[in-house]
Amino acid sequence: xxxxxxxxxxxxxxxxxxxxxxxxxxxxxxxxxxxxxxxxxxxxxxxxxxxxxxxxxxxxxxxxxxxxxxxxxxxxxxxxxxxxxxxxxxxxxxxxxxxxxxxxxxxxxxxxxxxxxxxxxxxxxxxxxxxxxxxxxxxxxxxxxxxxxxxxxxxxxxxxxxxxxxxxxxxxxxxxxxxxxxxxxxxxxxxxxxxxxxxxxxxxxxxxxxxxxxxxxxxxxxxxxxxxxxxxxxxxxxxxxxxxxxxxxxxxxxxxxxxxxxxxxxxxxxxxxxxxxxxxxxxxxxxxxxxxxxxxxxxxxxxxxxxxxxxxxxxxxxxxxxxxxxxxxxxxxxxxxxxxxxxxxxxxxxxxxxxxxxxxxxxxxxxxxxxxxxxxxxxxxxxxxxxxxxxxxxxxxxxxxxxxxxxxxxxxxxxxxxxxxxxxxxxxxxxxxxxxxxxxxxxxxxxxxxxxxxxxxxxxxxxxxxxxxxxxxxxxxxxxxxxxxxxxxxxxxxxxxxxxxxxxxxxxxxxxxxxxxxxxxxxxxxxxxxxxxxxxxxxxxxxxxxxxxxxxxxxxxxxxxxxxxxxxxxxxxxxxxxxxxxxxxxxxxxxxxxxxxxxxxxxxxxxxxxxxxxxxxxxxxxxxxxxxxxxxxxxxxxxxxxxxxxxxxxxxxxxxxxxxxxxxxxxxxxxxxxxxxxxxxxxxxxxxxxxxxxxxxxxxxxxxxxx
Amino acid sequence: xxxxxxxxxxxxxxxxxxxxxxxxxxxxxxxxxxxxxxxxxxxxxxxxxxxxxxxxxxxxxxxxxxxxxxxxxxxxxxxxxxxxxxxxxxxxxxxxxxxxxxxxxxxxxxxxxxxxxxxxxxxxxxxxxxxxxxxxxxxxxxxxxxxxxxxxxxxxxxxxxxxxxxxxxxxxxxxxxxxxxxxxxxxxxxxxxxxx
Numbered sequence: 044x045x046x047x048x049x050x051x052x053x054x055x056x057x058x059x060x061x062x063x064x065x066x067x068x069x070x071x072x073x074x075x076x077x078x079x080x081x082x083x084x085x086x087x088x089x090x091x092x093x094x095x096x097x098x099x100x101x102x103x104x105x106x107x108x109x110x111x112x113x114x115x116x117x118x119x120x121x122x123x124x125x126x127x128x129x130x131x132x133x134x135x136x137x138x139x140x141x142x143x144x145x146x147x148x149x150x151x152x153x154x155x156x157x158x159x160x161x162x163x164x165x166x167x168x169x170x171x172x173x174x175x176x177x178x179x180x181x182x183x184x185x186x187x188x189x190x191x192x193x194x195x196x197x198x199x200x201x202x203x204x205x206x207x208x209x210x211x212x213x214x215x216x217x218x219x220x221x222x223x224x225x226x227x228x229x230x231x232x233x234x235x236x237x238x239x240x241x242x243x244x245x246x247x248x249x250x251x252x253x254x255x256x257x258x259x260x261x262x263x264x265x266x267x268x269x270x271x272x273x274x275x276x277x278x279x280x281x282x283x284x285x286x287x288x289x290x291x292x293x294x295x296x297x298x299x300x301x302x303x304x305x306x307x308x309x310x311x312x313x314x315x316x317x318x319x320x321x322x323x324x325x326x327x328x329x330x331x332x333x334x335x336x337x338x339x340x341x342x343x344x345x346x347x348x349x350x351x352x353x354x355x356x357x358x359x360x361x362x363x364x365x366x367x368x369x370x371x372x373x374x375x376x377x378x379x380x381x382x383x384x385x386x387x388x389x390x391x392x393x394x395x396x397x398x399x400x401x402x403x404x405x406x407x408x409x410x411x412x413x414x415x416x417x418x419x420x421x422x423x424x425x426x427x428x429x430x431x432x433x434x435x436x437x438x439x440x441x442x443x444x445x446x447x448x449x450x451x452x453x454x455x456x457x458x459x460x461x462x463x464x465x466x467x468x469x470x471x472x473x474x475x476x477x478x479x480x481x482x483x484x485x486x487x488x489x490x491x492x493x494x495x496x497x498x499x500x501x502x503x504x505x506x507x508x509x510x511x512x513x514x515x516x517x518x519x520x521x522x523x524x525x526x527x528x529x530x531x532x533x534x535x536x537x538x539x540x541x542x543x544x545x546x547x548x549x550x551x552x553x554x555x556x557x558x559x560x561x562x563x564x565x566x567x568x569x570x571x572x573x574x575x576x577x578x579x580x581x582x583x584x585x586x587x588x589x590x591x592x593x594x595x596x597x598x599x600x601x602x603x604x605x606x607x608x609x610x611x612x613x614x615x616x617x618x619x620x621x622x623x624x625x626x627x628x629x630x631x632x633x634x635x636x637x638x639x640x641x642x643x644x645x646x647x648x649x650x651x652x653x654x655x656x657x658x659x660x661x662x663x664x665x666x667x668x669x670x671x672x673x674x675x676x677x678x679x680x681x682x683x684x685x686x687x688x689x690x691x692x693x694x695x696x697x698x699x700x701x702x703x704x705x706x707x708x709x710x711x712x713x714x715x716x717x718x719x720x721x722x723x724x725x726x727x728x729x730x731x732x733x734x735x736x737x738x739x740x741x742x743x744x745x746x747x748x749x750x
Numbered sequence: 751x752x753x754x755x756x757x758x759x760x761x762x763x764x765x766x767x768x769x770x771x772x773x774x775x776x777x778x779x780x781x782x783x784x785x786x787x788x789x790x791x792x793x794x795x796x797x798x799x800x801x802x803x804x805x806x807x808x809x810x811x812x813x814x815x816x817x818x819x820x821x822x823x824x825x826x827x828x829x830x831x832x833x834x835x836x837x838x839x840x841x842x843x844x845x846x847x848x849x850x851x852x853x854x855x856x857x858x859x860x861x862x863x864x865x866x867x868x869x870x871x872x873x874x875x876x877x878x879x880x881x882x883x884x885x886x887x888x889x890x891x892x893x894x895x896x897x898x899x900x901x902x903x904x905x906x907x908x909x910x911x912x913x914x915x916x917x918x919x920x921x922x923x924x925x926x927x928x929x930x931x932x933x934x935x936x937x938x939x940x941x942x943x944x945x946x
C-alpha cells in the first residue's frame with residue numbers, strides 16, 4: 044500500500060555547496076573590510092574596493108548568500124523527509140537555485156560598482172530586488188505545493204518555522220522594495236524620512252528574525268535531534284515559543300531608532316516588545332539543549348553536536364543582549380557604536396555560522412554516502428571558530444562601550460571631554476586589529492572545514508543516487524484523524540496554519556506602520572523645508588553610491604552630549620523629502636546631519652581628496668576619483684521628475700530647467716574652488732555635486748525653516 | 751540511560767514521530783514560563799510608564815538634563831568666582847608668556863592647522879602671520895572669532911568645544927605669529943592693521 048519515491052537530494056547538495064562557496068566569500072570580505080577599518084590604506088584608493096561599497100557586499104553575502112543558501116539546503120533536505128515526499132517540482136527547485144545564484148552574482152557585480160538603493164540589507168537595485176521577489180514566489184509555490192502533496196498528515200515544528208519564514212520574508216521584502224526607477228540601475232524608494240526609517244528597520248530587524256532566526260530554528264529542530272538521536276524535549280514548548288516568537292518579533296524594529304525623530308510612542312512600543320522577546324527566543328534554545336539530555340557524553344566527542352550546542356548558546360546570548368540593547372538608556376550608550384556590530388556577529392558567527400557548520404558536517408557524509416574525512420579537523424575547526432568568535436565579540440564590546448562613553452563624556456562645566464571625534468576613533472583602532480584577528484581565526488577554521496569536506500566528497504563512491512523512501516499515501520483529513528487537541532488539528536491543516544501565521548505577523552506590522560500613512564509620515568507639512576536642488580540631489584546620490592551611510596549617520600539624537608557635539612537634535616521634517624532616508628546606523632565617522640556650512644567648500648574638497656591632510660589620524664578612505672569623474676548632468680532632470688512624482692514639491696520649471704540650474708550651481712562652486720587653487724574644470728566633476736549636498740545638510744534648520 | 755528513565759520518557763511521549771524524530775510531552779520548564787510572564791509584564795509596564803504614566807518623552811528628558819547642567823555650570827561658576835572675558839592688555843601679556851604660547855600651539859596644531867597651516871601661513875583659511883585682518887586685528891577680535899566663529903565663511907565656533915584658557919592660549923599663539931612670514935604664505939586678505 045506504500046508509495047515508493049526518491050527524495051531530491053541533488054538540490055540539497057547544490058544549495059549546500061553554494062553556501063560553502065559563498066560563505067568563504069562573505070568571510071573573506073569581512074576580514075578585508077575589518078582590516079580597512081584598522082588601516083585605511085587597504086581601501087586601495089579604488090572606488091570598487093573602498094569600505095563603503097564593500098561593506099554592503101559583505102552583509103548581503105553573509106545574510107543572503109551564506110545563510111540564505113544554508114537555509115535552503117536545510118529546508119529542501121528536511122522538508123522532503125518530514126513531509127514524506129519529493130519536492131513538488133524539480134524544475135521550480137532548480138529555477139530557485141540558479142536564480143538565487145544569479146542574484147548573488149549580480150549583487151557581487153553591482154554593489155562594488157556603487158549601484159545601490161542605500162538601505163541596509165536592501166541595497167540591491169530594483170531589477171535585482173524584484174528578481175528576488177519573483178524567486179521567492181517560485182520557492183513559495185514549490186514549498187506549498189509540496190505541503191499539498193505530502194504523505195504525513197501533521198506538520199512538524201521545523202515546518203512551522205519554514206512557513207513563517209516564507210510568508211514573512213515575502214511581506215517584508217516586497218514592502219521594502221517598492222521603488223520608482225529613474226533608470227535601469229537607479230531608483231528611489233516611495234517612502235521618505237521617518238516613514239522610510241520605520242519601514243526599513245521593520246524590514247531590517249525582521250530580516251534578522253525571519254532569515255537568520257526562524258529558518259535556523261527549523262533547521263535546529265530537524266538536525267539536532269537527528270544528530271543527537273534523541274527525542275525533542277517538549278512539544279508544548281515548541282507551540283508556545285513558535286507563536287509568541289512570530290507574533291512578538293515583528294514589533295521590535297523601532298528599537299533601532301531610539302532617541303531619533305521617530306515619535307516617542309513608536310519607540311516605546313519597540314522597546315516593550317523587545318523585552319517580551321527574551322522568553323520566546325530562549326524557548327528554542329531551551330528545547331534544543333534539553334533535547335540533548337542523555338547525549339551529553341557524545342557532545343564531547345562529536346563535532347556536529349559541539350557546533351549545535353555552541354550555536355544555541357550564542358543564540359541565547361545574542362537574544363538576551365538584543366533586548367538589553369533595546370532599553371532606551373542602554374541604547375543611548377550602545378547605538379551607533381561597534382557594540383552593535385559585535386552583537387550582530389554574535390548571532391551571525393556564533394549562531395548562524397555554527398548551525399550551518401554542524402549541519403554541513405552531518406549532511407555531507409549522508410548526501411555523499413561517505414564518512415567524514417577527518418573528525419579531528421572538524422574538532423579543530425570548532426575550537427578555532429569558537430576562539431575567533433569570542434575574540435571578535437570581546438574586542439567589539441570593549442571598543443563599542445569605550446567609544447560610547449567617550450562620546451558622552453562631559454566635564455564639570457558641561458563641555459565635551461573628547462570634542463574631536465577622531466580622538467575617539469584612534470582610541471579603538473587597536474581593538475579593530477584584535478577584531479580583525481578574531482575574524483581571521485574564524486575564517487581559518489572555515490578553510491579547514493572546506494578542505495575536510497572536499498576531501499570527503501572526493502572519496503565518495505561513484506553514482507550515489509537520490510535516497511529511496513516509501514510511505515503510505517495521505518488519507519483525506521477528517522475530524523478523527525486530525526487529532527483531538529486544537530493545535531494538533533491545526534498542524535494537520537497547512538492552509539489554515541499559514542493564514543494564522545500571516546495574521547500573527549500582520550498585527551504588529553499594520554499597527555506600527557499604518558499610522559505613518561495617515562500622518563504624512565510623522566512629519567508635518569513644513570514650508571521651511573526646501574527640496575534639494577538638482578545638483579544637491581545628484582550629490583546625495585553620490586553619497587549613497589559611495590556608501591557614506593555605512594560610516595556616517597545623519598540623525599542627531601535627543602541626548603545632551605550629542606546636541607553639544609553636533610548641534611540641535613534632528614527633527615522629523617528635516618528628512619521629509621529624503622528618498623531614501625540616510626539616518627545611518629553606525630558612526631565610524633561623525634554625524635553629518637548639520638555638517639552643512641560648518642566648513643568652507645575647499646575644506647570638503649581637500650578632505651575628500653585626502654582626509655588626513657585636514658584630520659590627522661582619520662581612517663576615512665580618500666575619494667580622489669570624485670575629482671576625476673564627470674558629473675552626469677543630463678540625468679538630473681529625470682531625477683527631479685521622479686521625485687516630483689513621489690510628492691516632493693518641485694515646480695514644473697524646476698524639472699524643465701534642472702540641467703541648466705545644476706550646471707549653474709556647479710559653476711558657482713567650481714569657480715570658488717578654482718579661485719583658491721583647485722585645478723580648472725573642477726565644476727564638471729562629481730566632487731562638486733557632493734560638496735553641494737554636504738553643504739546643504741541641516742540648512743533648513745539653520746535658516747530657521749524648522750522649529 | 752537506566753530502564754527507569756526510559757520508562758519515564760515513554761510515558762511522556764506525544765506519540766508524534768516525524769522522519770524518526772519523536773516529540774516528548776514535557777511541560778515547558780516552570781522557570782521558563784515564569785520568565786515569559788515576567789518579561790511580558792515588564793514590557794507592558796515599560797510601555798505604561800512612558801506612554802500612560804509619568805515617564806518623560808525624549809524632549810522632556812533632554813530639557814531636564816540641560817537644566818541640570820545649567821545649574822551645575824552656575825554652581826561651578828560661582829565657586830570659581832566666574833571667569834571673565836580677558837581684556838586687550840591681558841591678551842597682549844599672555845601673548846608674551848612662553849608657557850601660554852606653547853600650550854596654545856598644541857591646541858592650534860590639532861584644531862586650527864588643518865585650515866590655517868601649521869605655522870599660520872594660511873590655506874583653506876586666511877594667513878595669520880601678516881598684518882591683514884578680515885574681522886579686526888586686535889587680540890580681543892581674534893579671541894572673539896575663535897570663540898564665536900564665522901559660520902558663513904566656515905570658521906567654526908570653538909567656544910563650546912574649548913575651555914576659555916585654551917582659547918586664550920590659541921590667541922596668545924596667534925599673537926606670536928605676527929611677522930613670522932613662513933614659507934608658502936597665503937596672499938593677504940582683509941584690511942591692513944598697522945599696529946595692534
